[in-house]
Amino acid sequence: MTEDVWWAVARSEEVTGDKPINIDIGDQPVVLWRDKDGFVRALEDRCPHRRAPLSLGCVLASGAIQCGYHGWTYDGESGRLVDIPNLKGEQKYPPIYRAVPFAVSEGGGFVRICLNAKAAAPVSPTTETLPLSGTENVSLSHEHLIAALFDDPALVIAIKGVHYTPYLMSELAEQNGKLVLERSCQWKSPHWPAPFSSDFPITLRIGTDPVTGETDLLLRDNAFNTLLSATVAPVPAARGVTQVRWRAKLGSTRPGLMAKMLGFGTPFRILPSVNGAALRTLKPSASIHAAALREEIRSHQAAAHNVAA
Amino acid sequence: MLDIKDTAPEQDFADPIAGDPRNFAAAVNNWVPHDIVLKDAWFPLAHSFAVVDKPARRSVYSQPFYLWRENGVAVAAEFHPNDTDPTDKSDFSDAAGRYPVLEHYGYVWCWFGNPANADPAHLPSIPYLPAEGNLPKHMLGTVRFDCTAPLSLENLIDLTHADFLHADVVGDEKMDKEVVEVFYDSETITMVRRCTNKSVAPIMKWFGGVKSDVQQVRQVIRIYLRSHAAIAYGRFSPGDNVQLFHPCVPETRDRTRLDYAMNTSNVKKSNLFRYLMPKASYKVSRQDSTMTSPQSPRYMNPETRKDLHSPLDEAGQKYRVLMTALAERQARGDFAYRDNVSADCSEIIGYDGK
Ligand code: FES
Ligand SMILES: [Fe+2]
Numbered sequence: 001m002t003e004d005v006w007w008a009v010a011r012s013e014e015v016t017g018d019k020p021i022n023i024d025i026g027d028q029p030v031v032l033w034r035d036k037d038g039f040v041r042a043l044e045d046r047c048p049h050r051r052a053p054l055s056l057g058c059v060l061a062s063g064a065i066q067c068g069y070h071g072w073t074y075d076g077e078s079g080r081l082v083d084i085p086n087l088k089g090e091q092k093y094p095p096i097y098r099a100v101p102f103a104v105s106e107g108g109g110f111v112r113i114c115l116n117a118k119a120a121a122p123v124s125p126t127t128e129t130l131p132l133s134g135t136e137n138v139s140l141s142h143e144h145l146i147a148a149l150f151d152d153p154a155l156v157i158a159i160k161g162v163h164y165t166p167y168l169m170s171e172l173a174e175q176n177g178k179l180v181l182e183r184s185c186q187w188k189s190p191h192w193p194a195p196f197s198s199d200f201p202i203t204l205r206i207g208t209d210p211v212t213g214e215t216d217l218l219l220r221d222n223a224f225n226t227l228l229s230a231t232v233a234p235v236p237a238a239r240g241v242t243q244v245r246w247r248a249k250l251g252s253t254r255p256g257l258m259a260k261m262l263g264f265g266t267p268f269r270i271l272p273s274v275n276g277a278a279l280r281t282l283k284p285s286a287s288i289h290a291a292a293l294r295e296e297i298r299s300h301q302a303a304a305h306n307v308a309a
Numbered sequence: 310m311l312d313i314k315d316t317a318p319e320q321d322f323a324d325p326i327a328g329d330p331r332n333f334a335a336a337v338n339n340w341v342p343h344d345i346v347l348k349d350a351w352f353p354l355a356h357s358f359a360v361v362d363k364p365a366r367r368s369v370y371s372q373p374f375y376l377w378r379e380n381g382v383a384v385a386a387e388f389h390p391n392d393t394d395p396t397d398k399s400d401f402s403d404a405a406g407r408y409p410v411l412e413h414y415g416y417v418w419c420w421f422g423n424p425a426n427a428d429p430a431h432l433p434s435i436p437y438l439p440a441e442g443n444l445p446k447h448m449l450g451t452v453r454f455d456c457t458a459p460l461s462l463e464n465l466i467d468l469t470h471a472d473f474l475h476a477d478v479v480g481d482e483k484m485d486k487e488v489v490e491v492f493y494d495s496e497t498i499t500m501v502r503r504c505t506n507k508s509v510a511p512i513m514k515w516f517g518g519v520k521s522d523v524q525q526v527r528q529v530i531r532i533y534l535r536s537h538a539a540i541a542y543g544r545f546s547p548g549d550n551v552q553l554f555h556p557c558v559p560e561t562r563d564r565t566r567l568d569y570a571m572n573t574s575n576v577k578k579s580n581l582f583r584y585l586m587p588k589a590s591y592k593v594s595r596q597d598s599t600m601t602s603p604q605s606p607r608y609m610n611p612e613t614r615k616d617l618h619s620p621l622d623e624a625g626q627k628y629r630v631l632m633t634a635l636a637e638r639q640a641r642g643d644f645a646y647r648d649n650v651s652a653d654c655s656e657i658i659g660y661d662g663k
Contacts, residue, residue: 051607
């Protein structure tokens with residue numbers, strides 16, 4: 001896990017000034033909260049005093065976070081200790097008295113953090129905030145979750161009324177630094193079985209960041225109407241669990257009964273648990289190319305970087 | 310882990326606290342409480358009432374202790390009497406698999422260590438518990454902590470945490486003045502905290518009949534290092550004194566059992582506080598657990614990053630250093646008690662029998 005990666009660790013509405021929340025990136029626990037000016041703050045979720053999780057503490061009116069154990073209080077931006085309430089009177093604390101801060105960027109309804117506090121803000125954070133959203137803790141590792149998304153999305157995502165076929169309109173390839181494929185889909189209404197169908201009514205386009213696995217999904221019909229668009233942000237969390245945040249939006253033009261039905265109930269879901277029997281026997285197909293493509297993208301970026309430098 | 314090396318008790322013993330401050334700081338910061346297993350100590354493994362004819366099972370660092378009564382006398386053995394194939398007897402029990410046992414203060418105490426060194430002189434002094442026990446059951450209880458015992462004791466001896474974690478029971482951090490003093494010898498550490506005009510403990514306000522908004526507080530925590538047992542004595546004015554015995558038995562290196570005794574016989578029979586205060590342990594211990602439970606795995610292995618400290622952490626730091634010094638001494642084969650733990654400590658804790 002490289003230090004300079006930006007992870008979408010929360011949806012904007014999950015981070016408030018009322019109660020800090022805990023997330024993790026791999027083994028790194030992180031506490032998030034919103035300060036009095038509305039900025040999201042991120043520190044290591046470990047008080048440097050006696051290692052208690054800061055997420056068990058509270059957000060003060062000043063916007064600082066106070067540890068729930070002995071009340072040590074930290075500034076969110078720098079991580080510096082600003083107060084030990086039991087030490088009465090004005091105190092000055094040396095700079096080593098601080099919790100580890102992380103860089104934060106908020107956009108498109110996602111809160112992204114980078115473990116390198118000095119990292120430059122992410123290049124193109126999504127600007128539009130898609131209205132539908134959710135969070136799921138999936139008991140599958142980040143790597144395997146993304147591989148399953150490439151090989152059979154049915155194991156990890158459910159779009160209302162959509163059946164994913166094994167047939168691709170375009171195989172996994174690099175496009176603008178992302179891993180992209182487009183899969184033919186059918187409506188779950190009476191139809192010829194996929195192997196005997198000449199044409200398919202809808203497709204699902206998947207565009208995945210090679211490192212974070214952050215994925216843009218586009219469900220389109222054969223008249224090129226966008227029926228649903230979504231961003232899915234998987235983050236490798238503790239114990240091999242993947243925390244997935246997503247946001248989605250229905251297309252405004254959705255001809256046909258099944259496409260209209262998308263607008264009722266729950267159009268989009270991440271499945272919280274994975275069918276182990278189906279996963280174990282899932283034939284790797286698109287995911288086989290992913291490793292080679294990631295390597296290719298990495299070397300392109302390195303070359304571009306060298307030219308720039 | 311459980312072997313007994315008993316050699317040369319007479320070795321040089323330097324006060325680990327008064328010595329070189331760099332050594333002191335190093336001991337504070339190399340604190341890995343899970344690695345400390347002290348031997349040759351009495352552990353209060355059960356309230357007397359809990360030991361009956363049918364064997365009850367207890368552990369100290371996973372070492373099995375079965376407790377029951379034979380003709381009314383408490384006994385402790387390494388094997389269950391129904392165990393027909395006892396194997397791998399340790400050196401901690403005698404040829405018959407029996408441990409040294411004492412019954413005092415309403416507890417059954419068992420010796421963990423070399424049985425030859427078991428001596429009633431090493432039983433901690435607890436001035437406000439009657440020698441013969443017999444406290445009513447509502448003053449006794451059991452709570453458990455999902456953490457290593459030294460973390461529970463470090464939590465106890467540092468009372469600034471109470472103002473945040475237990476504010477709804479014992480009052481918040483608002484007060485005019487706080488003074489902390491620490492006394493120690495090689496086997497004990499005693500912390501005295503005096504608070505001037507502190508917010509009244511809500512439990513005393515609601516149930517203890519205390520009417521004023523502030524009170525003067527003197528709290529004493531005294532830990533018997535080897536036995537992992539603590540005295541928590543509080544004097545409140547106005548208000549009633551709180552007389553708690555708080556033993557932290559390390560059942561395993563990462564789990565702690567607390568069979569407490571809160572002697573409230575000093576409180577008027579008509580005062581609800583007498584019955585409710587002992588029950589506060591259930592709430593307070595859960596609050597402590599929210600912190601010590603996530604803390605514990607973070608202290609299981611050596612850490613390269615040092616903990617940060619404030620002047621209020623003096624007692625906790627000294628506790629770490631004294632525990633480390635005892636462990637080092639035992640690692641050298643020195644198990645002798647250099648200070649007397651059974652001498653009456655009333656004066657040290659400021660207990661006047663009332
Ligand atoms: S552990 Fe956070 S203030 Fe003590
Ligand atoms: Fe506590």
